[in-house]
Amino acid sequence: MVAQSSERTPAQRLLEVLGPVDQFHNQEDLGDFGMPTRSSMEDMLDPVAHTDPSRRVGPLEKIHVFWFAGMSCDGCTVSVTGAQSPSVESLLLGAHPGLPQVVLHHPVVNVESGPKYMRPHELAVQGKLDAPYAIVLEGSITDETIALETGGYWAGQGEEPWGPDGAMRTVTTDEWIARLAPGAAASIAIGTCATWGGIPSADGNPTGAMSMMDFLGKDYRSAFGLPVVNVPGCAPIGDNFTETVAAILYFLQGYGPLPEFDDLGRPAWLFGETVHRHCVRGAYYEEGSYAEEFGDKECLVEIGCWGPVVNCNITSRGAINHAGGCMNAGGACIGCTMPGFPDKFTPFYKTPPGSKVSTTASRLLGGVIRPMRLYTNAHLNREVRWDLHKQTPSGWAREKSEPTTLSEIGHKFYDKFRRSTDTGKNTKTPAWGKRDEWTTKREPATEARLPGGERRDSGGE
Ligand code: SF4
Ligand code: SF4
Numbered sequence: 001m002v003a004q005s006s007e008r009t010p011a012q013r014l015l016e017v018l019g020p021v022d023q024f025h026n027q028e029d030l031g032d033f034g035m036p037t038r039s040s041m042e043d044m045l046d047p048v049a050h051t052d053p054s055r056r057v058g059p060l061e062k063i064h065v066f067w068f069a070g071m072s073c074d075g076c077t078v079s080v081t082g083a084q085s086p087s088v089e090s091l092l093l094g095a096h097p098g099l100p101q102v103v104l105h106h107p108v109v110n111v112e113s114g115p116k117y118m119r120p121h122e123l124a125v126q127g128k129l130d131a132p133y134a135i136v137l138e139g140s141i142t143d144e145t146i147a148l149e150t151g152g153y154w155a156g157q158g159e160e161p162w163g164p165d166g167a168m169r170t171v172t173t174d175e176w177i178a179r180l181a182p183g184a185a186a187s188i189a190i191g192t193c194a195t196w197g198g199i200p201s202a203d204g205n206p207t208g209a210m211s212m213m214d215f216l217g218k219d220y221r222s223a224f225g226l227p228v229v230n231v232p233g234c235a236p237i238g239d240n241f242t243e244t245v246a247a248i249l250y251f252l253q254g255y256g257p258l259p260e261f262d263d264l265g266r267p268a269w270l271f272g273e274t275v276h277r278h279c280v281r282g283a284y285y286e287e288g289s290y291a292e293e294f295g296d297k298e299c300l301v302e303i304g305c306w307g308p309v310v311n312c313n314i315t316s317r318g319a320i321n322h323a324g325g326c327m328n329a330g331g332a333c334i335g336c337t338m339p340g341f342p343d344k345f346t347p348f349y350k351t352p353p354g355s356k357v358s359t360t361a362s363r364l365l366g367g368v369i370r371p372m373r374l375y376t377n378a379h380l381n382r383e384v385r386w387d388l389h390k391q392t393p394s395g396w397a398r399e400k401s402e403p404t405t406l407s408e409i410g411h412k413f414y415d416k417f418r419r420s421t422d423t424g425k426n427t428k429t430p431a432w433g434k435r436d437e438w439t440t441k442r443e444p445a446t447e448a449r450l451p452g453g454e455r456r457d458s459g460g461e
Contacts (some may be wrong), residue, residue: 006140009215009216009217009220009421010141010143010174010214010215010217011174011177011178011181011209011215011216011217012039012178012217013145014144014145014174014175014178015174015175015178015179017145017148018162018175020057021162021179022161022163023160023161024122024126024160024161025115025118025119025122025160026160027115027119029183030114030115030116031110035112035113035114035116036111036113037111037112039111039112040110040111040112040116041104041110041111041112042090042103043189044111045092045093048093049092049093049094049101050093050094050095050101057098057255058098058099058100058253058254058255059253059255060100060130060132060249061100061101061379062094062100062101062102062103062120062127062131062134062250063086063100063102063103063131063132063133063134063185063249063252064103064105064120064124064131064133064134065102065103065104065105065133065134065135065136065245066105066120066121066124066133066134066135066136066176066180067104067105067106067107067135067136067138067429068107068136068137068157068173068176068177069107069137069138069139069155069157069173070137070138070139070140070141070142070154070155070173070174070193070194070200070209071139071140071141071142071154071155071189071200071207071209072138072139072155072191072195073139073141074108074138074447075191075234075235076139076190076194076235076236076241077106077108077109077138077239078189078235079233079235079236079237079238079319079320080190080236080238080241080242080442081109081170082238082239082320082321083112083238083239083241083242083320084238084239084241084320084321084322085239085243086242086243086246087242088104088242091104091242091246092104092244096246096258097247098253098255099246099250099253100131100218100249100252100253102245102249105117105120105121105133107157110420115158115159117158118157118158118159118160121158121180122160123181124180124183125180127183130435131222132185132252133184133185134182134184134185134186134187134188134222134245134248135176135177135181135184135186135187135188136188136189136190137173137177137187137188137189137190137194137212138190138191138193138194139155139173139175139191139193139194139200140193140197140198140200140201140209140210140377141173141177141209141210141211141212141214141215142154142155142172142173142174142200142207142208142209142210143207143208143209143210144172144174144175145206146206146208147207150380153170153172154172154207155172155173155174156170156171156172156173157171157172157176158170158171162460167461170430174215177212177215177216177301178215178216178294181216181222182218182222182223183223184222184223185222185224185226185252186222186224186226186229186248186252187216187220187221187222187226187229187231187232188209188228188229188230188231188241188244188245188248189212189213189217189228189231189240190231190236190241191231191232191233191234191235192232192233192234192236192336192338192341193209193211193234194211194212194230194335195211195212195230195231195232195265195266195339196211196213196230196232196338196339196341197209197210197211197214197339198211198234198341198342199234199342199373202342202343203343211230212228212230213227213228213230213265216228218399224252226248226258227265228265228310229244229248229261229265229267230264230265230266231244231266231267231270232266232271232336232337232338232339233314233336233337234336234337234341236337237313237314237317237318237319238320239317240267240270240313240317243267243270244259244267244270247259247267249368253324264284264339266311268369270313270317271311271312271313271337272311272352273311273313274307274308274309274310274311274312275307275310275311275312275313275314275315275326275327276307276308276309276310276333277312278315278316279299279307279315279327280315280327280328281297281298281299281300281327282299284297284298284299285299285301285308285358285359285362286362286365286366286369287362287366287369287370287373288359288362288363288364288366288367288370289357289366289370290359291303294330294331294332295330300327300331300333301332301352301355301359302351302355302359303332303349303351304332304334304348304349304350304351304352305327305332305352306332306333306334306345306352307327307332307333308354308355308358309335309354310333310337310338311334311337311338312333312337314326314328315327332349334349336349352412356430366431375407375410376414379403379407379411379414382403384431384432384434385434387403387408387411388431388434390402408427
């Protein structure tokens with residue numbers, strides 16, 4: 001049943017305007033159509049892929065993945081090509097036991113071009129593909145009904161004979177998504193533009209840009225029953241995406257449970273924590289030490305970091321190959337993974353007003369905690385023997401001052417208190433197991449035994 005006008009999703013509205021399609025390229029007429037490789041990526045990879053049926057351990061031998069770009073900068077593609085665990089290459093070669101081989105159809109990385117590239121898309125629309133397929137969207141969806149009013153379009157991919165009387169027309173990204181999403185095993189939005197709208201949907205945009213979720217609507221379910229899966233980030237961490245794809249594929253293959261997603265369709269195990277909780281600068285925040293300009297080592301909150309209220313794992317996972325990442329590399333969090341980005345985070349690089357409360361509290365607490373930690377840290381940087389000798393035998397520290405009497409008394413009390421419940425240690429002696437003759441003023445023993453047990457005069461008397 002077609003929903004009432006006010007309830008129709010943007011995808012339904014677009015398809016109502018465009019109508020059904022039933023004409024496709026005649027492949028025999030097309031020939032090679034200028035394809036430099038004379039081959040498709042699937043054909044090129046087949047001989048080296050791990051597709052031996054005798055080694056297959058699940059119902060799916062392969063799965064097609066159609067990658068579309070809406071209002072996008074291709075940054076998501078760049079991120080994903082750098083993914084390591086798992087890598088795109090390993091997915092394309094079917095190298096993971098239990099996972100189907102991924103047959104990727106990507107407008108940037110595939111070797112085939114023109115109508116040959118579009119052919120599997122046509123087969124998917126017709127329901128004639130030789131395997132299930134998933135769709136991936138990078139970049140936001142535009143409201144093509146706005147562009148249609150003037151006969152144009154915002155973002156498209158390929159031409160199909162879907163115009164009046166079979167005339168060729170550019171097929172917009174929106175149209176591909178609207179036609180392919182219902183039959184897809186999974187629909188995955190990658191990057192903040194596709195997941196929430198992102199920069200193209202910021203205040204003042206003329207395109208009506210929106211997310212894949214907004215476009216397909218709340219009731220959308222894939223052919224395997226999944227709502228839209230969202231892997232945000234601008235650009236996202238490539239591993240976040242490939243790991244999510246692998247987890248979904250294990251589920252589709254029947255080898256794993258449905259991975260845990262949060263109520264916005266994000267992989268919960270990747271986006272369940274704030275970036276602040278794993279930030280390499282977190283201890284500076286706690287101690288009330290804040291950077292005044294970029295390049296300082298302290299917490300960046302006062303120069304615009306939103307990390308405490310942003311769901312993101314880049315500080316623990318790194319940007320590429322577990323290296324880099326915003327605060328690790330000196331950058332403040334501007335909330336790029338969040339649905340409210342960018343409008344709710346601007347102007348960038350200004351202190352988030354709400355952080356005043358916690359930074360003031362941290363400053364007050366840090367004013368007490370920091371000196372106490374420095375005091376204990378100085379004590380822990382001394383071996384017990386040096387305390388007994390009252391000297392640090394380091395050639396690097398000739399000018400190093402020894403602890404004051406007051407400081408020593410404090411440490412002694414602290415050590416006594418700390419060891420009071422440690423029954424396995426001798427808490428009575430200050431020597432803590434060090435050899436007395438080295439740690440007290442007593443003269444060394446006058447006799448010593450050689451290794452063979454023979455006594456010798458040590459020369460002491
Ligand atoms: S730099 Fe940002 S994320 Fe890191 S501790 Fe400071 S506020 Fe938190
Ligand atoms: S730390 Fe902030 S700016 Fe950096 S990737 Fe995460 S959400 Fe984006």
